[in-house]
Amino acid sequence: MKKAGLRPIDCFNYMSEECNGVQHVGFSKKDCYNFINTLKTTLIEPGDAQNLVRHFKGKANTEPGFYFDIQFNQEGRIANVFWRDNQSRIDYDCFGDLVIFKTTYRTNRYDLVCAPFVGVNHHWQNIMFGCGFLSDETTKSFYWLFNTFLESMGSKAPSSIFTDQDQAMANAIAGVFPNARHRLCLWHISKNAPSHLNSFNSSREFHSFFNRCLYRCETKEEFEKTWEEMVNKFNAQDDRWLNNLYKIRGKWSPAFNSDFFHGGVRSTSRSESTNHALNEISTKTISLYEFVLKYEKDLLGKWRRNEADADFFSSQSSPTIAVQDSKILKHAVKIYTNTMYKEFEKYYLTGTGALSCKEIPFVDTVYEFKLTNPESKNKRVYTVFLDINTLKVE
Incomplete structure (x- = not known):
């Protein structure tokens, strides 16, 4: 089963079903994990391990800033690995507020878990902060990996980190990055929901409520009201999956995370594209050493060439400004890359062109503004406060 690419938990679940229950398997889930992980580390060929270590040491001696x-x-075999080059450290110093982390499988002949740390640069492109190999996905291994990553980055933790819904990973993040906002991928929650909500799958109205909670609630009050209405309308008070999802709403609902930087990211979809790129350079029979060489040349090399091309294009050309007389847009086009300028322009025009504004008489030095979009179906009203002394906007 392991050779077929099944994870340890999938192997154990399959054997549990075949034996008509966990109690009849003859060993615990932990025993299963330990056996498979021991098997994986014993499969790492001595020559491959030596080549990998030799390669990393050579890079550390010849490339300033390289880290591994x-x-x-206990048997002296490789269990977990992490490495990054100096450019990844520079990228992290510039763009490390947001980290997207998702493991992938079947990238090497030993089926070690590949664990890339992904970010987003100033052209809205993927960048790599570092990569790891893990023999298992336990809290202990994740704790080691995150601690090593943090040490390699001069103890600078990200502001936000996006992952899928893995409890061992969540435990390690809470221990190593206690002040980071741990966000869960909305796409994965939406994808997994039908398998947990069998009794509601046929109801379009329920899914309308559920998707509103996932994506369209902008304030905590709006979320709580919508969730309560959904639960009451469909008598879902005792639904275990929904109750558990509600308990961790602070990790996935945008309404609870507007105070933290997330770069417009709501899911680990960027890691999905990274995993696709990793699978393109790997096979089920590739060694660790060969994988690292292809990772450096084909993946990092390609990504960094794309960034260099985008840098050159932005330095040699400018996008057309939608409103030629706008001083704000004229300034923005000078300081942003072409890609990020178009994003800024879109939000700027939406905010100034599509909203009507009503000024409320101010109190002391604080002005209040009510903003609405006349074309919007929901007739949402936004309240903005401006303190003219401090220029603070809320």
């Missing part, structure tokens, strides 16, 4: 760390098990 390897954790060995």
